[in-house]
Amino acid sequence: MSYFRAENLSLHFGGLKAVDAVSFAVEKGEILSIIGPNGAGKSSIFNLISRIYPPTSGKIFFEDQDITQQPAYDIAKLGIARTFQNIELFENATVLSNLLVGRHRHSTTQLWQELLFLPSVRAGEKAHRRRVEQVIEFLDLEPYRDKLISGLPYGVRKVIELARALCSEPKLILLDEPSSGLNVEETDDMSFWIRDMKSELGITVLMVEHDMTLVNRVSDRVIALNYGRVLAMGSPSEVQHHPDVVAAYLGA
């Protein structure tokens, strides 16, 4: 059984088939990239997995558990974290509190305990903070701890969003175009981090990406999509030279 599996996943908006009977599996500990032209349905697949949209049909399994009907907030509790294509950070909060929100799925304190800020809450806060600091160190975010998100440049926000996802200690992370809007150096950093996430933190990565250099550098396997359907699946070079993929990008 695969670690993560999508079976005949479909998402239709009226007559438009954004995702059309897509099946794929992710093995534990691999980096799988989804590529495809604009509008191919890549981000829609992510939105199906994180339950922003309910699928029209099909099933999603994670660790042999059917998660198709789980409420959106339970997905994170299962250990699936994600980032967004158009950064979705908490704009009017500091970097630290953004990252601490990532710890939400691990918080155990009750409302009344928090109102009184009992020692258990204080201890919990410190434990969360310790984990957050590890992520800050991993992603070199030390200079930004107390800065408000609304004042930070795009590239930094992108990294903070990754950091927030990592703070939840996910088993599977969904990265929606991690390099979009980043310059060459920042993309380099991103590719190191993605590989380190796999090798050091043992996180399985599912990623949507346009930048083929990044895809080639980090991916174990690649899926190519077009018009909501799977065109090709395999190693990065296999997929890139697949005649259907070439046709989809260049026109037949």
Add this chain to the structure above:
Amino acid sequence: MRFLFKTDYEDDIRLFPHSGYVYSYGLLLAVLLIAPYVLSSYLMSQLVFVCIYATVGVGLLILTGFTGQASLGHAAFLAIGAYTAAYLQQFNVPFPVYFLAAGLLTGVVGALVGFPALRLQGIYLVIATISFAFIVEEIMARWESVTNGNEGMRVKTMQLFGITVSRDGPTFYYLCLAVLVLTIVGTLNLLRSPTGRAFVAIRDSETAARSMGINVALYKVKSFAISAAITGFAGVLFAHKLSFISPEMFTLQLSIEFIIVILIGGTFSLHGAVLGAIFLVMIDPFLTYLKDDMPGVIAGAAATLGAGAERAGHIQDAVAAFASANGLKGAIYGIIIVVFVLFEPLGLYGRWLKIKLFFQLFPLYKRATFKRQKIYVKSERNR
């Protein structure tokens, strides 16, 4: 300027970041404690209203400022608190019991209002909360066996552990102050723990909050319940202060006054609730001044500028008619809201921070420090 050198995670958790805070808030508390022995009874009465309005303001801030859910129904929560107290008092229920009962009941009602509000955003939520307030107002007027209808209810003088607490005495003031301080401390505790961060997360991006494992619906209901409960507590004190309550006290105008409290004070910090409450309570004496003294002053000025006695008399009448016109208060509230939204969206507390920074940086303050910028990062958003 002070630079904080953080050496411990505790530095980011504690309520007073450095000793300066302890001294200044300690001083403030000392001043507030000796106030009854110094200030006139009129000012003391105003101060009690500041405490009550600020408590409601803190409650509203949790919902509107930190969770991002607008409400124009807080007058109704205040009414539920006040009526619960007045009703239970008839059965000789002691103060601590009906105080807690009022908060609890209002909290439950708040949660019930929160459920239908889950599917509503922005202006639609405002309309829903307004309709809730109208429903409550109507119930108060019609449910005569409990609320005595439009006749209103008399609220007996408070008995606290066998002591009679007069609504004008210092003990009642201390009680209101204690409720305010406890509310603020509780809210600060909440804001530095996971629940408070979940509130802020929902305010800034519901999609991201959900994808981080926050049960958005549950936390919105929690926010409604906490906000309502605090307002309910304030309602008990409100009822005692006025010693008489009737449905026409808890109208839409009162809800708007609460919005003014947080909007004028500043919606991003609890300081805003207190500053806004002070501002709002000051409007009334200002209006009285406008009504009583302004016509005479202007007529006097006109007379010295050479207008004849008869002209001056006309001017005095005209100004008096203007100052006592119906709806002047509403108009002034409206103008204040518009002016603040346009020119100082961060409110009085935001202005205070700017002034403080100006002096901290004194010769080096840059004019553009707080210039508002347009941000073009957001293109599409998932709701």
